[in-house]
Amino acid sequence: xxRRMRFTKHRRPIFSSFLFxxxxxxxxxxxxxxxxxxxxxxxxxxxxxxxxxxxxTSTQDLAxxxxxxxxxxxIGYNNDAASSIFTxxxxxxxxxxxxxxxxxxVSLSGGSDRMTIIFSSTDAAVxxxxxxxxxxxxxxxxxxxxxxxxxxxxxxxxxxxxxxYLGGKIVPSIDQTPGAYSGDIxxxxxxxxx
Amino acid sequence: MFEFCTxxxxxxxxxxxxxxxxxxxxxxxxxVAAGVLVAPTVVFxxxxxxxxxxxxxxxxxxPQEVNVYFSFxxxxxxxxxxxxxxxxxxxxxxxxxxxxxxxxxxxxxxLPPGENQTVRLVIKPPDDLxxxxxxxxxxxxxxxxxxxxxEPDEAAGISTQLNMVIQTAIMLKYRTGxxxxxxxxxxxxxxxxxNIVQVLLDxxxxxxxSYMGILHCRVLDKKDIExxxxxxxxxxYRNLRRRMDIPxxxxxxxxxxxxxxxxxxxxxTDVPPPDMxxxxxxxxxxxxx
Numbered sequence: 472x473x474r475r476m477r478f479t480k481h482r483r484p485i486f487s488s489f490l491f492x493x494x495x496x497x498x499x500x501x502x503x504x505x506x507x508x509x510x511x512x513x514x515x516x517x518x519x520x521x522x523x524x525x526x527x528t529s530t531q532d533l534a535x536x537x538x539x540x541x542x543x544x545x546i547g548y549n550n551d552a553a554s555s556i557f558t559x560x561x562x563x564x565x566x567x568x569x570x571x572x573x574x575x576x577v578s579l580s581g582g583s584d585r586m587t588i589i590f591s592s593t594d595a596a597v598x599x600x601x602x603x604x605x606x607x608x609x610x611x612x613x614x615x616x617x618x619x620x621x622x623x624x625x626x627x628x629x630x631x632x633x634x635x636y637l638g639g640k641i642v643p644s645i646d647q648t649p650g651a652y653s654g655d656i657x658x659x660x661x662x663x664x665x
Numbered sequence: 666m667f668e669f670c671t672x673x674x675x676x677x678x679x680x681x682x683x684x685x686x687x688x689x690x691x692x693x694x695x696x697v698a699a700g701v702l703v704a705p706t707v708v709f710x711x712x713x714x715x716x717x718x719x720x721x722x723x724x725x726x727x728p729q730e731v732n733v734y735f736s737f738x739x740x741x742x743x744x745x746x747x748x749x750x751x752x753x754x755x756x757x758x759x760x761x762x763x764x765x766x767x768x769x770x771x772x773x774x775x776l777p778p779g780e781n782q783t784v785r786l787v788i789k790p791p792d793d794l795x796x797x798x799x800x801x802x803x804x805x806x807x808x809x810x811x812x813x814x815x816e817p818d819e820a821a822g823i824s825t826q827l828n829m830v831i832q833t834a835i836m837l838k839y840r841t842g843x844x845x846x847x848x849x850x851x852x853x854x855x856x857x858x859x860n861i862v863q864v865l866l867d868x869x870x871x872x873x874x875s876y877m878g879i880l881h882c883r884v885l886d887k888k889d890i891e892x893x894x895x896x897x898x899x900x901x902y903r904n905l906r907r908r909m910d911i912p913x914x915x916x917x918x919x920x921x922x923x924x925x926x927x928x929x930x931x932x933x934t935d936v937p938p939p940d941m942x943x944x945x946x947x948x949x950x951x952x953x954x
Contacts, residue, residue, distance in 0.1 A: 523935055526702045528725070529829030538823040555829065562935060565898055568740075568750040577825050586823070623747030624908070643823055653826040661802070661834035663740045663748045664898030665707050665877070665935065 523562035525627075527660045531556040533639055541645035548596050548638035549604045555637040556604065557658050561627045569597070569621040569635065570659040577641070577654035584648035589640045592617040596636045599628030604636040701729050701776060701807035703833045708803060709940045710767075710788050712841045717786040719803060719835070723776040728810040731776050733769045733784050736802040737762050738834065739902045746865050746908025752802060752834060761902075763799040763839045766790045775810050788839055796842025797873030800902070802834045838875070845872035846930060846944030848901055855924045855951040862893060862911040862953065864924055868901045876901040876944050878930040882909050884953075887919040898935070899928065924951040 533555035535544050546553045559567065578585035595618035596604070600611040607614060613622045618637055627633050635658070702722045710717050723729045737759060738752040757764060767788045774782050790799065808830040852867040862884050870876045877900050884893035893913035899905075913922075930944040 524702055524704045524706055525833060525835075527831045527833060529831065532829055533827045535825050538825065540823070555827070557829070557831075562898075564896070566748060568748070570752075574827075577827070586825075623743070623749050624910075641825060647823055649823055651824045651826065653828060655808075655828045655830050657806075657830040657832060659752065659804075659832040659834060661738075661750050661836075662706060662898070662935075663750055664900050665836050 523565075523631075525559065525561035525565075525567065525660055525662055527557060527559045527658055529555070529658075530558045530634075533637060533656065535641045538641060538643050540643055540647045540649075543640055543642045545640045546638045548594055548636040549607070550638065551603055551605045554604045555635075555639075555656065557635040557637070559627065559633045559635070559660055560631055561662070563627055563629050563631045565627045566663045567625050567627055567633070568623075568659075568661045568663045569625050571595070571618045571621060571635075571637070572655075572657035572659070573618060573639075574654035574656065577652040579648065579650050579652055584650070584652075586644070586647055586652050587642040588654065589642060590618045590637075591640070592619075594618050594638045595621060597622055597625055598634045598636065599626060599632075601630065601632070607636065701731055701805060701831065701833070703803075703805045703835060705937075706835055706935050707940070708786060708835065708837045710786070710837065710839045712790075715788050715790075717788075717837075719784050719786065719805075721774075721776060721782045721784060721805065721807075723778055723780055723807075726778045728778060729776045729807045730810040731774050731782070732806045733772050734804050734806070735764055735767055735769070735837075736804050736834065737764045737800070738802050739800065740900055740905065742904075742906040744906065746906045748905070748907065750802075750834065752804065761797070761799050763788065763790070763801040763837065766799075766839070767801055767837060769803070776807075786837070790839060790841070794841050795873075796844070797840075798844065798875060799839045799841075800875070801837045801839075803837050805833045805835075807831050807833075840874065844874045844942050846870075846874050846876050846942040847872035848876040848878070848928060848944055848947060850926075850928070850947050850949060853926065853949060853951055855953050857913075857922065857953050860913055862913055862922070862924060864895075864909045864911065864926065864951065866907050866909075866926065868899075868905045868907060868928075870901045870903055870905075872942075872944065874942050876930065877933060877936060877941065878928055878944060879932050880907065880909065881927040881929070882911055883925045883927075884911055884913055884922055885925060886922055890918065892918050892922070898933065920953075922953040924953065925949075926951060 534553045548554045573590050576585040593615040595616040597613045598607045598611050602611045708717045736752040737757045738750045742748050770785045849869045855864045880899045882895045893911040895909045895911040926949040928947040
């Protein structure tokens with residue numbers, strides 16, 4: 472019993488110390504902070520290989536804000552607050568295929584009226600670094616790109632991330648029906664080396 | 666007071682509960698903002714394994730509406746060596762297309778935040794299929810399931826909502842019979858422009874499966890000192906012109922330069938080893954123009 476007590480006394484300070492608990496919490500937090508895209512979450516597919524999946528997300532929508540009849544509104548891709556930002560994560564330096572399918576107009580929910588939206592041949596940028604829409608330069612990737620024909624040599628950046636910045640122009644007519652207009656912007660992504 | 670609380674927690678054995686609670690509280694802070702994730706990157710089916718699955722995950726904090734459908738699209742290249750994947754939504758007559766044989770269950774799902782969804786795949790190929798590999802693309806289309814369009818600030822105002830839709834296209838390969846992976850390098854060239862070595866390779870798949878491998882290039886000077894290198898994953902289904910741009914440091918090197926090209930099916934980390942069909946290795950040396 473005495474030996475047992477000594478053993479218990481010896482262990483308790485180690486496993487119940489504040490520092491030890493802190494280390495456990497830190498380790499778990501570090502584990503859950505690993506990007507999900509770097510994990511193969513296919514349950515049961517016990518291959519043992521770490522598969523780097525490609526993942527795309529819209530991290531900021533193209534926002535035109537308040538629009539007035541007959542007054543076109545332009546949002547540049549370099550607008551930090553209002554341009555559309557897509558983030559693609561995957562295997563660093565892997566070749567990717569990016570395709571945007573863009574609307575020609577947005578419409579009222581009932582379809583009773585529609586409003587023209589224009590994407591010009593320089594309305595997009597592809598950033599393979601960690602720049603922002605307003606700071607991205609040619610050395611960070613590709614600037615002033617045609618969103619209908621994004622660079623074919625696009626890759627996932629060395630940090631495992633690539634971003635697309637997209638601007639556009641909304642053109643309300645002089646008698647545009649007031650209301651809430653909507654449309655879809657589709658980004659299609661795939662690896663081109665699989 | 667703090668000591669009293671600590672002692673009480675220790676005595677009640679509630680420390681574990683507190684740690685778990687802390688994790689849940691902190692989880693949103695470290696959560697990766699993302700749309701729907703799709704795994705794996707390639708799905709392999711065969712005559713002995715005609716069912717497969719993909720897993721979808723919604724790590725975002727909003728529900729996602731997900732649709733799964735099939736398309737056909739191989740990597741193709743232009744004269745400059747740029748590679749594209751053009752998805753064909755309509756029916757294709759390609760003899761290697763598996764489009765129309767494969768079905769997904771379920772095809773449409775609303776994925777709540779943080780949830781996973783397994784999508785089962787079943788393939789029913791025609792009988793007497795020649796040996797080889799047949800292809801289709803699994804396209805996972807996702808968007809925010811909330812459809813509310815913001816109302817204008819003023820009664821007579823106009824507002825817009827652009828819904829961002831993400832399509833992730835992954836390859837599906839159906840294999841049957843004896844499988845051969847073989848690649849031929851039909852022509853190659855390299856030139857130096859503004860401290861970038863541009864390597865252009867014409868490749869033809871001679872096997873009955875797609876050649877999956879890695880293209881390695883090293884730029885060496887007269888004294889065999891490496892002044893640049895590059896590596897890309899390669900998938901050749903039929904013909905492919907592939908370009909690699911390799912930046913070099915122009916200081917203290919001795920021309921003429923040359924490029925060592927090596928293509929191997931070894932070293933792919935994105936495909937499980939049992940699914941890799943080992944192919945030939947190509948080693949070639951190019952002089953810089």
